[in-house]
Amino acid sequence: MTQPKTIIEKIWENHIVHQEPGKPDLLYIDLHLIHEVTSPQAFEGLRMKGRKVRRPELTFATMDHNVPTKQRHIIKDEVSKKQMHTLKENCEEFGVPLADIDHPDQGIVHVIGPELGLTQPGKTIVCGDSHTSTHGAFGALAFGIGTSEVEHVLSTQTLGQAAPKTLEVKVNGKLGTGVTAKDLILAIIAKHGVRFGTGYVIEYTGEAVRNLSMEERMTVCNMSIEAGARAGLISPDDTTIEYLRGRRHVPDGEAFDEAADQWRALATDEGASYDATVEIDADEVEPQVTWGTNPSMCIPVSANVPDPASQEKDYEQDAVQRALDYMGLEANQPIDSVKVDYVFIGSCTNSRLSDLKKAADVIQGRKVDEKVTALVVPGSRTVKEQAEAEGLDVIFKTAGFEWREAGCSMCLAMNDDIVPPGERCASTSNRNFEGRQGNGARTHLVSPEMAAAAALEGHFVDVRKITDTAVNR
Amino acid sequence: MEPIRVHSGLVYPLNRSNVDTDQIIPKQFLKRIERQGFGQFLFYNWRFDEEGEKRDSFTMNDEKYNDASILVAGDNFGCGSSREHAPWAILDYGFQVVIAPSFADIFYNNCVKNGILPVKLTEDETQAIIKKAEQQMLNLTVDLEKQLVVDEEDFSFSFDISDYHKQMLLNGWDEIAVTLTNEDKITAYEERQQIIG
Numbered sequence: 001m002t003q004p005k006t007i008i009e010k011i012w013e014n015h016i017v018h019q020e021p022g023k024p025d026l027l028y029i030d031l032h033l034i035h036e037v038t039s040p041q042a043f044e045g046l047r048m049k050g051r052k053v054r055r056p057e058l059t060f061a062t063m064d065h066n067v068p069t070k071q072r073h074i075i076k077d078e079v080s081k082k083q084m085h086t087l088k089e090n091c092e093e094f095g096v097p098l099a100d101i102d103h104p105d106q107g108i109v110h111v112i113g114p115e116l117g118l119t120q121p122g123k124t125i126v127c128g129d130s131h132t133s134t135h136g137a138f139g140a141l142a143f144g145i146g147t148s149e150v151e152h153v154l155s156t157q158t159l160g161q162a163a164p165k166t167l168e169v170k171v172n173g174k175l176g177t178g179v180t181a182k183d184l185i186l187a188i189i190a191k192h193g194v195r196f197g198t199g200y201v202i203e204y205t206g207e208a209v210r211n212l213s214m215e216e217r218m219t220v221c222n223m224s225i226e227a228g229a230r231a232g233l234i235s236p237d238d239t240t241i242e243y244l245r246g247r248r249h250v251p252d253g254e255a256f257d258e259a260a261d262q263w264r265a266l267a268t269d270e271g272a273s274y275d276a277t278v279e280i281d282a283d284e285v286e287p288q289v290t291w292g293t294n295p296s297m298c299i300p301v302s303a304n305v306p307d308p309a310s311q312e313k314d315y316e317q318d319a320v321q322r323a324l325d326y327m328g329l330e331a332n333q334p335i336d337s338v339k340v341d342y343v344f345i346g347s348c349t350n351s352r353l354s355d356l357k358k359a360a361d362v363i364q365g366r367k368v369d370e371k372v373t374a375l376v377v378p379g380s381r382t383v384k385e386q387a388e389a390e391g392l393d394v395i396f397k398t399a400g401f402e403w404r405e406a407g408c409s410m411c412l413a414m415n416d417d418i419v420p421p422g423e424r425c426a427s428t429s430n431r432n433f434e435g436r437q438g439n440g441a442r443t444h445l446v447s448p449e450m451a452a453a454a455a456l457e458g459h460f461v462d463v464r465k466i467t468d469t470a471v472n473r
Numbered sequence: 474m475e476p477i478r479v480h481s482g483l484v485y486p487l488n489r490s491n492v493d494t495d496q497i498i499p500k501q502f503l504k505r506i507e508r509q510g511f512g513q514f515l516f517y518n519w520r521f522d523e524e525g526e527k528r529d530s531f532t533m534n535d536e537k538y539n540d541a542s543i544l545v546a547g548d549n550f551g552c553g554s555s556r557e558h559a560p561w562a563i564l565d566y567g568f569q570v571v572i573a574p575s576f577a578d579i580f581y582n583n584c585v586k587n588g589i590l591p592v593k594l595t596e597d598e599t600q601a602i603i604k605k606a607e608q609q610m611l612n613l614t615v616d617l618e619k620q621l622v623v624d625e626e627d628f629s630f631s632f633d634i635s636d637y638h639k640q641m642l643l644n645g646w647d648e649i650a651v652t653l654t655n656e657d658k659i660t661a662y663e664e665r666q667q668i669i670g
């Protein structure tokens with residue numbers, strides 16, 4: 001019998017173009033996604049050297065980071081406009097397919113890849129964007145790259161990569177009612193820190209992971225990079241296959257059944273071993289709220305903000321104190337006493353249809369606190385249309401949310417959607433770094449349900465309290 | 474890319490862990506379509522206040538560090554976004570070497586591809602450099618060939634780097650040109666996998 005292998009090893013071996021001792025393996029790249037921010041210098045590099053795009057048909061571009069979400073066509077910032085225009089010109093010049101601002105497929109690159117069926121099990125997928133790990137939910141090896149690497153892939157359709165170490169993150173048991181995939185990944189990072197995945201590719205396994213829907217799996221894999229891992233994936237199963245059936249870029253009929261058999265065979269073999277394993281009990285996870293300036297600075301909603309004095313080393317005390325100062329919080333303050341000014345539901349972590357549905361369930365028939373500015377930014381134009389077909393836009397607008405066009409928006413505030421200095425935002429995105437949502441802005445990462453609950457109450461609150469009363473009403 | 478072999482220069486100590494690329498270069502400066510000119514935006518929100526005035530509290534603004542070319546920081550340096558604008562800003566500002574106990578993977582790669590030497594030392598070694606540099610102006614010599622970080626009086630620390638990364642930095646390779654020497658193998662792979670254009 002052959003040695004049992006992990007899915008990571010199988011995909012790797014299937015993509016080796018060339019190996020030489022002392023050098024990284026040269027890997028073939030099946031899908032290269034592109035957006036406007038990290039690609040212009042790469043195309044310029046090609047032009048300067050007279051190189052072309054080797055496989056334009058394996059490349060797919062969209063506009064997401066800069067796009068306005070109030071009115072698509074009104075781009076106030078000239079530099080943003082130029083960057084988007086440059087992408088369009090580059091795609092035309094090099095023959096790369098593009099879903100531009102006017103295209104019905106436009107959206108956040110990590111939302112539309114899966115939606116269109118471009119993302120498939122067993123593929124190697126790269127993008128000049130660290131949240132490319134999202135696509136790992138399908139059992140693809142997907143990771144973010146820098147602009148020099150973008151140029152390398154454009155020109156050669158390959159990438160030199162040292163074989164990664166493998167890390168199993170095993171999630172035992174079941175998530176409780178009202179506890180989401182977002183809470184799970186935040187709890188994992190809170191427990192193990194922002195760099196436990198550095199140098200590894202993560203595979204998420206265990207009962208709780210098997211029970212997640214595809215959209216929930218994407219939320220988990222999306223944040224692998226916040227644990228330091230360039231890629232995080234989940235072995236394909238029936239959930240994966242059913243999600244893919246009928247999508248535009250997926251084969252159909254008999255060819256689909258054949259593909260599905262191959263996808264199933266990619267799953268990690270019984271008895272395969274990893275370089276490291278960590279475990280967590282899903283039953284213990286509560287709804288989470290980040291209090292600080294990186295995603296591991298995170299506590300259950302029932303807990304208090306930490307005290308710097310409880311840290312061992314002086315530079316750790318400094319780090320906690322600096323985070324508290326930046327966030328405008330006191331040591332030992334209960335997190336559910338903290339008031340919010342903004343609520344943002346969106347980003348490649350939590351802007352898919354099921355995310356919006358779950359948030360809508362919480363707010364249905366209720367009103368956003370009058371001091372809170374709340375917005376929903378669907379991940380793609382397709383998500384927006386589907387949500388509107390189900391009447392979610394009406395639920396959000398009636399409650400007092402703004403209903404926007406698709407894009408990255410307030411996740412990184414490169415367009416006009418900015419949290420002002422000193423203001424506090426409950427956000428369903430993935431990074432609470434200083435200034436991420438605007439210079440001086442204070443970000444707390446939460447699930448869509450928790451964001452919706454905070455919008456209603458004007459402060460953080462355990463969403464299970466609200467949905468319980470909703471049931472009793 | 475400029476080759477780098479031995480670099481001697483002044484240290485700027487930044488005793489913070491988990492310095493993310495949003496801090497190294499905030500998003501408002503990612504809209505340019507060139508590679509040059511990002512140095513002025515390095516650590517922008519730490520260096521400048523809301524009015525664009527220099528913050529005295531951030532030590533990098535101290536003129537004595539104007540010529541610093543070796544940045545020494547805490548662990549997990551360069552975490553977060555994959556933006557290559559971060560190493561572009563570091564290089565354009567004048568840093569040739571970054572020393573830390575650990576780096577985020579994507580950032581580390583991005584450094585090597587731009588001719589910045591990322592040096593991994595232990596936590597204790599890094600802290601020793603930071604503490605000394607906080608007390609006095611400190612010059613270090615970083616020798617890539619010998620894989621050593623040397624101070625004239627106190628210490629000599631060795632560091633690991635993969636042979637491939639070392640060769641890339643020593644020679645200032647154009648990696649695409651190197652890969653294209655194997656173009657026949659790429660074509661053979663595509664034929665095997667029936668990826669036909």
Ligand code: SF4
Binds near residue numbers: 064065109129131430
């Ligand atoms: S939504 Fe946010 S994290 Fe995701 S790709 Fe856009 S900017 Fe990056």
